[in-house]
Amino acid sequence: MRNKLAERIIFAGVDVGASRTKAAIIDSDKNILGWNVRKSGTNFTLSSNLCLAEALSMAHADKSEIRIAYSTGYGRKNVTFAAGSRTEIGCHAKGCYHYFPIAMTIIDIGGQDNKIIKVDENGKRTNFKMNRKCAAGTGAFLEEMCLRLDVGLEDMNGLAADAEGIIKLGSYCTVFSATEVLENIRNGKPLADLMKGIFYSVIKRVLEMDSLTDKVLMTGGVVAYNPYLVKMTEELIQSEILVPKLPQLTGALGAALFALESRQQ
Amino acid sequence: MTQEIKPIRKKIEATGLMNKYMAEYFHELDDASKSRDRKIAWCTSVGPAELLHSFGFLVYYPENHGAMLGATRIATDLIPYANAIGYSPDICSYLTSDIGSYLTNNTPLTKAYGIKSVPKPDVLVFNTNQCRDVQDWMAWYAYEFKVPLIGVNTPRTPTEVNDVIIESVAKQIEGMAVELEEISGNKFDPNKLKAVMALSKECTELWKEVLSLAATKPSPISFFDGTIHMGPAVVLRGTQHAVDYYEVLLTELKERVANKVGAIEDEKYRIYWEGMPIWGRLRQHSDLFAGLNACVLASTYCNSWIFSDFDESDPFTSMAKAYTELFIVRSDAAKEEYIKKMIKAFSIDGIIYHDAKTCPNNSNCRYGMPRRIETETGVPSITINGDLNDLRMISDEQNKTNIEAFIEQIEENR
Known part of the structure; x- marks a missing residue:
């Protein structure tokens, strides 16, 4: 089972808001595999790491499986594992359109x-x-x-x-x-x-x-x-x-979708 | 971690000459203020400076000082001193920071030029073409220095600047000559006025040509460059130095155009700035836009010191026309026509409206203009909230997100 999962390609999006940090893990077919919400606190890097870890745990995935991660939100520049970032405006639009095209x-x-x-x-x-x-x-x-x-x-x-x-x-x-x-x-x-x-x-x-x-x-x-x-x-x-089903997650989902798109480009 | 992109902006070599001329200008004023051997007039920035020069006055512009207070980021600390004596935090922050500067004898002229205080005026001259605040600003100093306050009351917000308006303003400017004769001790000399007008006209045409080069791709000059390099057009117009300076600047920028050198590296987006600069954030905004490959290259603000109607053969009428046809004086209908022409001429991808908290007269987004222009032209826009000088009115992070999201939107829609 573990070996099969390890072959997956997953994408992560993390939305570091002023109040809460949100993370979403998706697969290549844009299915949400895991997510998490936690207080942002004062250390955005730490909260984004912890949030991602929880989301990965829910997805039964390992950090090494993440092909690309994108960040968004007020603290987007503090996410150390992100390959790119987009504003929360763009990510919310992307995440919402995913649910309702x-x-x-x-x-x-x-x-x-x-x-x-x-x-x-x-x-x-x-x-x-x-x-x-x-x-x-x-x-x-x-x-x-x-x-x-x-x-x-x-x-x-x-x-x-x-x-x-x-x-x-x-x-x-x-x-x-x-x-x-x-x-x-x-x-x-x-x-x-x-x-x-x-x-x-x-x-x-x-x-x-x-x-x-x-x-x-x-x-x-x-x-x-x-x-x-x-x-x-x-x-x-x-x-x-x-x-949407997870209304607090649309920014993080949008970031994950941007990560997926960046891989496809 | 996602990397902050280090922006690359090109330095304008002519800056050294501008700094030299500006230093000489302020030292000349300071010397006259101390020796009292020449009369000094304070004038609003789009006031009848040419007339004052013709009487031999050295002309000082409080708004230029206001911009210096903003750019050096000391304005925010000085505004409360004016608030405490009854000048509201909601009125022009040039006015409040300048009065605060006077009350505390804290001027950026000290650090820049070793000058201890602003020059003392012999007369204060305003034109309400910009706003009423300039009159109240000068009125404070009239009371403080016990010197005459004279001015022009320009009808505001016309769509068409008709002959009735021009005649009224021209008569007011001409009428000031009587008082200025008395204050200066010099007789009005029409030939001197013509000579000053000719120099001002020359300055204005050169400055206009400088700004028009931004229509080329890539633009050789940014709005942020313009806010600095317009200094001579504001304070030295009517003098030979202004003409000399813009000839040098123009040559340099034409070279850039010939070599396809842009004001920023890899210009991808062409942006129009509407409203006042946020003086205390010039560098920050310049870096932010450059980092996004966005060149803010045109504005109505920098164009405000183009006075194409100046005509030395008819000085009073042409001065009245030039100072009343300005963008800031006009109705939204006239302003919108102007901006639409600018969008076309400069191939603009997007407009940033700055809603300056304390400058309602030059915040042109408050009566539905952005939506109207966007509907008609299809060019998107955003409004950022801020102020010209009062940094307490600014949320930098929100503005940054707004601007980044706006550039993303332009990119996504290509």
């Missing part, structure tokens, strides 16, 4: 970046926008809110989904929003309604970045763990939203 608008909500990426029916990027210099509406905003409310990140989705009403926030600013939330708590407003308002704030920040065209697809860690946020977005834009 159609013209689409991708909304990626990351740890400190939000992106809106437009892809045509041939998988080519036609446009993209990143959030302006402020991190309002990103994962960092949600983390700050959870910290202030003493709510676990894993509890956000359930709370928002259980809300009977919604308390919308007025400010762009994360710090002022937290003050606004605490003021509402002091006034006896339900936590669930506030959490739904916090989700609403994230969605509004994203939707004001660009117009949405074609089919809409959502990715990123926030989407992976908060399906209710996707449901709220669907209600707001009055359209069904596609979510």
Whole structure:
């Protein structure tokens, strides 16, 4: 069995985000064999190595089997085993088009970046926008809110989904929003309604970045763990939203696909 | 580890001559400021400098000083001093950093030329063709130095610069002559004005030719080179030195064109920069683009010191026309026509819009222009957020990712 596996040719993609590092292992037929997500921490080289090791373990593969690895994300230049790198914009587009080969608008909500990426029916990027210099509406905003409310990140989705009403926030600013939330708590407003308002704030920040065209697809860690946020977005834009099977992995998958393509060129 | 590509940029040999002329210019101002044997006028960068020269004033440009504060990356430390006396962090960061520089007596002229402080003005002259901030900037110094403040209020955002506008501006410029006679102690001499206008025109035509060489492939000059080498067009126009300098620069660049030498190694992508430079990141951006084989080779910013309408036989009207037909003064409709011509003339693959936080008047992406131009021309664009001088407004990593992703997009779509 081991010998047979050792003959495989595999490709790796690692997405070192500001918050989380993601790795994906694929074979020549673009099947995902293994993957992993872990905190990026402060040592991106270490986290990318550990993340890759876990993904390889899941794929029952050895590092020596990797034909080519590509990196992406904020810490892409810190990945020592990568032969090449691409920006996360390009990798998300590549990874999403792999799942859904159609013209689409991708909304990626990351740890400190939000992106809106437009892809045509041939998988080519036609446009993209990143959030302006402020991190309002990103994962960092949600983390700050959870910290202030003493709510676990894993509890956000359930709370928002259980809300009977919604308390919308007025400010762009994360710090002022937290003050606004605490003021509402002091006034006896339900936590669930506030959490739904916090989700609403994230969605509004994203939707004001660009117009949405074609089919809409959502990715990123926030989407992976908060399906209710996707449901709220669907209600707001009055359209069904596609979510890939592993929404946090599309960047890493895209990097692995670029690695595969580079071998073919 | 993926390797950072070491960019190769070509050094312009004429730089030494430019530095010599610029040093002489600042020392002449410093000497006059100390001895008071010649009058000094401060003037906005696209103000009626020719008129001031004709009265014998030495002309100093606070915006040039602002750019130096930005390029030397001391502006960000100085801005808070102006904020603390009531000048908002949201207004022009040339203004706030320059006032901060004055308040703390910290000027890049000291390190560059051994000059302790900026020259003291005898008169402050503005033209609001750029923005209102230049007037308020000069007003601060008028109060501080107790010297006269005079200027031109140009109607802003016209699509067509018609005769009514030109006549109004021309009369305002002409009207300043009366006050300038009194301040300078010299009678207005139309022949002197004509002579200065002729020199300015010569400078402008040479500078225009320098920038037009970027239409060749590969481009012999980059936008980042242009932001440095436009110095003489800004502060020395109307003098022989400016003409002499651009003749030398032009010869060198023509040689590059003849030998197919580009400003960067292996130019693959041709980029247009719209808006202000980010002065404190010139080197970083120059390296970033060069490393991506992208030559940022044209801009409206560097073209702002081309005054083709100058005509010595009709100085006031032609000055009014030249200073009002500038890109920055105009409506979005006029600006868009201009940019579309530039895209064609310079074979542009993509446009970078710089949304400068404190410079709304020269951030041309705020009223839907990028999407309109992209739809009409098919040339893609991105907007990066930053500022001319206030580095607190910049997220370098985000800008880098944006720019890299943009070049990737151009490459993928070829």
